[in-house]
Amino acid sequence: QVQLQESGPGLVKPSETLSLTCSVSGGSISPNYWSWIRQPPGKGLEWIGYIYYSGTTSYNPSLKSRITMSVDSSTNQLSLKLTSVTAADSAIYFCARYHCSGNACQYFDSWGQGTRVTVSS
């Protein structure tokens, strides 16, 4: 049973860069697709983007200019960087694994517990 654990600073100042890590245990980074999802306080889920174990990425168009995702197979970790943060980026950030078969990915079958990030000076 794969387990995911997000980590990062709980507090980030406006205009700075948010950096998060997702540690994967009980399974391998490859050959999977991984995603980051966030949820502002009291609001719904927002898909941030995905990364394939090879490094191929796809990002939410509304965040694309500020996002960088990467994967490190040697440490079984994923990372998310979000630049120029504002209060609107305050949220719980989740990492999740796509369940894929054939030529398509169908759903997220494993989730981390999430890490809360607050953007404030």
Next chain:
Amino acid sequence: QSALTQPASVSGSPGQSITISCTGTSSDVGSYDLVSWYQQNPGKAPRPIIYEATKRPSGVSDRFSGSKSGNTASLTISGLQAEDEADYYCFSYAGSGIWVFGGGTMVAVL
């Protein structure tokens, strides 16, 4: 890419059936069967309950069922139970590597 449209809340009495709609466009829900549904309890990570519009992951109660017609996907909960009280989100592929969530629906068991 706009969020899929879900009702803000749906309620029902124990034992009843309720249906949550998820309306997209011909570019997302209407073009792909890659619609999944998630249940989220307060303070918890979401849990998948439906994938590919109609299929249930292993271990999910058969009281949950999904369907899709045109640009709208639906989740039906039959035999509503107190433990079903939670937030529910739909999620769909929108082409070109982009995915989109619905706004979420709060289910209340009266």
